[in-house]
Amino acid sequence: MRCVICDLEKDGSKEHIIPEAMGNSKLITYKVCEECNNKLGSKVDKYLTDYIITKIIRKNLGFLGKDEKKIKIFPSILPDDKGEEYLFREDIPKKKALVEICNGVLHIEAESLEEGLEIAHKRLKRIGKSEEEICEILSTYRIGEKKNSQPTFTIPAxxxxxxxxxxxxxxxxxxxxxxxxxxxxxxxxxxxxxxxxxxxxxxxxxxxxxxxxxxxxxxxxxxxxxxxxxxxxxxxxxxxxxxxxxxxxxxxxxxxxxxxxxxxxxxxxxxxxxxxxxxxxxxxxxxxxxxxxxxxxxxxxxxx
Structure with missing residues (x-):
């Protein structure tokens, strides 16, 4: 078989004419060698399949990504337009917890009380506090509420x-x-x-x-x-x-x-x-x- 990409005599491989990421598994050719096949995926197809607008469309249509994983639009960590970092899980933003120590007081900003206590527990354990000491310290916590604003994110297109x-x-x-x-x-x-x-x-x-x-x-x-x-x-x-x-x-x-x-x-x-x-x-x-x-x-x- 002469590869239709490198024009060399090589064994053919299963190449998706329309990328598999676009929801195609049957329209294929075996006229592409394995080496060219792999390179086409990462250096040609991806400029179509991984472009941000295409990814949004693919996800909306229910297509899956590599290894049949759900398509992710956002990176795992992304700052909003104010510079505050958010974690993304399944494309849902979650504000990154803020941890500070000021005058011997541990100050934590988290999305929930449970998350704040969990972070405090880990921090105290890391500095050598026993479970008994940790429980005593955590029993003295104070809660304050901070009004959250709706974040806006910008992704280059x-x-x-x-x-x-x-x-x-x-x-x-x-x-x-x-x-x-x-x-x-x-x-x-x-x-x-x-x-x-x-x-x-x-x-x-x-x-x-x-x-x-x-x-x-x-x-x-x-x-x-x-x-x-x-x-x-x-x-x-x-x-x-x-x-x-x-x-x-x-x-x-x-x-x-x-x-x-x-x-x-x-x-x-x-x-x-x-x-x-x-x-x-x-x-x-x-x-x-x-x-x-x-x-x-x-x-x-x-x-x-």
Whole structure:
């Protein structure tokens, strides 16, 4: 097997054309070697799946993260807009306990009396107090209440559009390779995609120059008006399916006979892509002007 990413003869591995993190387990290819497979996940797919807006959508749709764990939007510790640190458990903020010793008095700010007493117990034990002494000290505690304000958190949502579009290119490229095999691997556009994907897979994650955005934007874009019109036409039909459609990939001939791959992820415009996968559709589609693959909500496939 010749890997469609590194172009070397290697054993194939199970590669998810649409990332598994997007709720896909059946639309796969074995035309990618294991080494490239692993690198694509961390250096290409993640710019789609781990982008903050995508993560919020994934969580809202009930998708799971790696090892089927619940998706976490927030980091474990995050300061609010006032600089006060909060702990996040299951994406629920909890104010970090404040512990101070002033004039021999232990002062604790915690979310509950129980938490405050637990922290005090640990602190006293740490400085060598016996259980009897700890119980005596804790029996003298005083409670005060502090009005809590509603915290506001800010998470950066900067996006590297070249890498984001490359994640869409990866889906379209692998799907087209799976459909047409070796004949497509020699296509001019296929070679460009392979080169960009390979460069991204071997580059350092912080290397923002490894991908040529001027090349990427010639072939890939977020949905254009014609694409959105197509989506709106087919969505009522797909919504009538039981189970409903989750993702759709459409290969079609354009007016100027280019082969276009429309990738609709969850039918959300921001997570959908219009990719020109070849400048000559007649080589591949012939009289069949359209090829469609539908990933259903139960993860089964419909291919036409």
């Amino acid at each position: 900067d996006i590297d559009m070249s890498r984001y579009l490359l994640a869409g290119i990866k889906i379209a490229y692998e799907y087209t390779c799976e459909l047409f095999g070796d004949i497509y691997s020699e296509d001019k556009v296929a070679k460009i995609f392979r080169n960009q994907l390979y460069k991204a897979s071997i580059a350092d994650k912080k290397d923002n120059e490894c991908i040529d955005y001027e090349i990427i934007k010639q072939y890939a874009a977020l949905p254009i008006n014609a694409t959105l019109e197509l989506k709106n036409k087919i969505k009522p039909i797909l919504d009538s399916l039981q189970p409903k459609a989750r993702h759709v990939i459409i290969l079609h001939d354009s007016a100027d006979h280019k082969m276009i791959c429309e990738v609709f992820l969850c039918f959300i415009d921001f997570m959908s892509f219009t990719i020109c996968v070849s400048e000559d559709a007649t080589q591949y589609l012939g009289n069949n002007k359209v090829k469609i693959c539908v990933v259903l909500e139960n993860d089964q496939l419909i291919e036409v």
